[in-house]
Amino acid sequence: MGLLERCQELFKTSNLYEVLGVKKEAAEADIRKGYYKVSMKVHPDRAPDDPQATEKFQILGKLYAVLSDKEQRAVYDEQGVVDEECDALSQDRCWEEYWRLLFPKITVQDILEFEKKYKGSDEEKQDLIQLYEQHKGDMNAITESAMCCTQEDEPRICSIIQAAIDGGEVKAFSAFTRETEKKKKARRKRADKERQEAEEMQKELGLGSQSDSLVMMLQQRQKSREQNFNSFLSDLESKYSQKGKSGKAKKAKK
Template sequence: MKMENDGRCSEKTLYEVLGVGETATQQEIKKAYHKLALRLHPDKNKDDEEAKEKFQQLQKVISILGDEEKRAVYDQTGSVDDADLSGDVVDNLRDFFKAMYKKVTEEDIEEFEANYRGSESEKKDLIELYTKFKGKMSRLFCSMLCSNPKLDSHRFKDMIDEAIAAGEVKATKAYKKWAKEISEIKPPTSPRKTRRKAKRSAETDLYALISQRRDARKEKFDTMFSSLVSRYGGNADSEPNEEEFEAAKRKLESQRSSSSSKKKKPRRNLALVASVFYQVICLTDLEADYLNPFETSSRINRLILPEFILQGSLCLLFLITWHWVFFLVALPVTCYHAMLYKERRHLIDVTEVFRGISFEKKLRFTKLGFYIFLFIMVVFRPRLLDFVSSLDDSVVKSASEKAFKSLPDISKAVNELTVLKGVGPATASAVLAAYAPDIAPFMSDEAMEVALGNSKDYSLKRYLLFVTKLQKKSKELKLEGEWGGASDVERALWSCHVRSKSKPAEKSSSEKKRKRKE
């Protein structure tokens, strides 16, 4: 490639040097440049004296065509001079193009579409693309202007059928299959109206979803906050004295204990009584075996079936009354005893004492230890559960008040609430969001996934990062005059996530089959 002093190419255009067309994309230009650079590099052409000059000219070509602004100036002027490419033309490129071209608005696009649809130009383009893609309509719709498979399929089918009848084109196998599928689908009543309706619904659906979710969350948080205020707050004028407070506390404790005893104690007490009764029988049976196996053998053998039924019933009772630990512990023993009963042997066969005395002792001691362990667990486990599950109202009130006073320090407020049993950062965020929605957003899975990319980490560090991001966005919205607040941003993120999951991209079965074949 040679260039004259005036900066114009004497032999080839810059596009011809790279071997690409004037409509080539940046990716195609860079690809062609890399191929020429590898071929013309001076290190690979040591015998060519002009290799260095050619490579420098290639660098100038890519510096012009690789830059969108310089390329636009070159396309308009044809000049490759650096002064023309870096002067006022580039600085005022936006004004330059605004003066040359009219600004395209949405109304212009709609006007062009209205004039283009049904015109001879559309029919001509349709026939050309049909011939180019050999009747593959999925590829045709990708290249056809102002087309939509859901709205224009029946109209295009009629136009192509007319062209086939006139002998302008031939019906291909792919087109026949597509035409058969389209014939089975009901045509749209008004394509333009459907298009405008779809456009309006796309704009309003998200806003309606955000507003609906916002109102629901606001109502939920207001209810939760009102309950907290009514429980731990109250008016200063009507503050109860110490005696009234203690009386109310005793009343609440008595109501809670009576309600819990009505719900849980009957079934659990039934299981406790049955298990204790069963342990006494088993321990007595073992003691009798050790004291006098000869005299008690006939009595014990008569208890084979009753003892087996009793143990199986107890195992089932553990399952019904939610004693899962006892059920899982007793189940293997019950299965083992069922196997012995099937062989018509006693659970501890006293007739075989003298055949293997050491084995029998080990078996009896194991059984004795198992029943003692089960007895201790049944008696003391409910008391441990009641101790762990108990949470004093005064502790909850104190922790909540400290957390609310710590705001806007989110970290300190969360730490004050997490001292309560069963309360983590996620639960604490819900309480803080109800009290101060502008400061502390709720730690919802959907919003966490959108903002941070992970919704399964409920640590305090992750929540603080989440709060920082949402508070920053809230400040930006307030500066722009939009609605703001960390909880508002969280609700918007939640709504967008739900919308993206609830409306996946819809594709017809015919398009899916066609894509698999292609």
């Protein structure tokens, strides 16, 4: 049975883009992110109750191998078929190894280094503007979705967004420009509670370093905002994957 048929059977669609939850016009980075998010849901270690998890994981690996290859993707886009004999679909490949080469495990130090480079960068600005438009100026949703964001970052985030509004880059949503003080206080109160709970957890475990503090913060955020936390890690891991390691993955298929 071919790749498209297996996708239909396992994911209820033979459209490779639909399996990953992306559009046909999606950029390579979005396809990579979609692959990561979907594969995480069916990873055998994370879905032990799914008897088809291993097969789904392998099929996703083959699917991504096709869409990440410019020639194979072009053929699929134009003809709606997949070359089952291509190297990308080699049957003897270890798809778990391929996946790990693409997405090396993120460590606390990786997060610290990424945060240092990310804050204040053009990439952060673009991400914040995108979130602003996506959530129509709702600062609750923006701050919960923004990467590496804490309560202390809010004034800086607001300044970035306001500058974009003043410069005509985005429209002014009333949810942002007319946000009530009551809503702002509620957000600060929630953030203070999360920070306090994280600090209490840190004291109980006798931790004190910056890395330990970050771990506590992440654990607390996972507890209170699990969906956004998982999204944060997904975005970070897909962003943090180095091109050099992607190169190794390509070499591995030969």
